[in-house]
Amino acid sequence: MVFKKFMAKLGKGAAQVDLVLDQEEYTLGEQVSGELVIQGGTVPQEINGIDIDFMMSVHTEKQEQTVLIHRFPFPGSFQIQPGERKTLPFSYELPKNLLLSGYSVSYYFVTHLDIAGAVDSTDRDPVLIMPPQRLQNIFTALEQLGFREKYGSRSFDGYMQEFEFSPTSFLKEEAKELGFVAGMEEEGIRLLLEMDLYSFTGEQELKREVWIENRVLDDPGQLVPFLRQVLTEMVEHPHSYVHDKQRFYHHFRHKLSGITGAVGAFAAGLIAAEAFQDIVEDGFAADFGEGEESDDVGLFDGLFGGEEDL
Known part of the structure; x- marks a missing residue:
């Protein structure tokens, strides 16, 4: 058992996390749904918390930027037993004002399982944002x-x-x-x-x-x-x-x-630096189950510089 605990701290035989989405392609404004799966390892382990980050990677002629669009924290710690399997529902309504996926624009979810005193478990799930x-x-x-x-x-x-x-x-x-x-x-x-x-x-x-x-x-x-x-x-x-x-x-x-009827603060085709801030200020809906809430964390400040740089 001592050896198993030691190996689990190094990541072998440790608890694992997996975000299982119902599909990989979504249109703007569509509901992303699936479930979060935590699988116990070979020894009991304390889980400090779980975060799911929705990320966007953008390649421009000058640079590549990776941006945190939204973070879904799962609050509270718990213990997971060897071989135990926990599942949690996950849903997220995509904004209507994102760039579309392409060779220079990509999206993915990164799930982070914070394991006390051990190597953390992560999972990465790409998604495609398709045209309306x-x-x-x-x-x-x-x-x-x-x-x-x-x-x-x-x-x-x-x-x-x-x-x-x-x-x-x-x-x-x-x-x-x-x-x-x-x-x-x-x-x-x-x-x-x-x-x-x-x-x-x-x-x-x-x-x-x-x-x-x-x-x-x-x-x-x-x-x-x-x-x-x-x-x-x-x-x-x-x-x-x-x-x-x-x-x-x-x-x-x-x-x-000046369009008041535009989809969201901006649409596929018109992206201004100040509009990235609007994404964060408007907030997005995430649902991990009844009674739990999600907080916005990532900001787009400085992604492409201020308005004078555009």
Whole structure:
């Protein structure tokens, strides 16, 4: 028994923790659910507490940041016996204003089991944050038109998340790339389209702001021809859509920042440093069982610098 206790302190034969989620893919605002499993080891052990951290990792051109979005503490200590199994329900409503998962944005839960006088047990569970249905309808419509989302799509520059597509059939000879950022509103989605055209001088960048109502977003029979017409007009009348990139982006950001019907404080496509603070101030719902509460811990302060750095 003495040897078993010694080995358990080093982690071999110690209690283990496992967060078992019902699924791995979720949309913005969806409920994450599952159960927290604590499995006893070979000897009795005192558990000081359990924390579950919801983390976001963001790669930008300059750096990689790992951010604690929310911490769910499980208060109180308890003893777990050899071979004993304890399970606790877990649920969490995802915010509606997170970046979407992509090559530069990832999410995961880290579960930490604090074992008194021994090596702690940890568990890591990645999850994918998928587009809300209205935005997914745009992706689907572009795919039907012959555009394929690029590997480097959904990049984040500290302010906006951009979606990038390559033409595979429609406009393949005219355009090199199609990109956009999106502002989610209650009545529809506002897009800032950017198309790179082939030209005799190299490439020509065109920009156009587009408003798409929900009735169009919800009807593929309307959405596909609408996008086809918009993109065709950009190619056929390029001089009508040439803009200074920085000034146009600034105008678009300013317009979205005043949207009162946006999903949350910001949406996929418009991320400002002050909005990260809003996530923490608003608070999220977590449920470990009846009568228990969760406290916000992680702050986004300094993640991408202040507003003057954007």
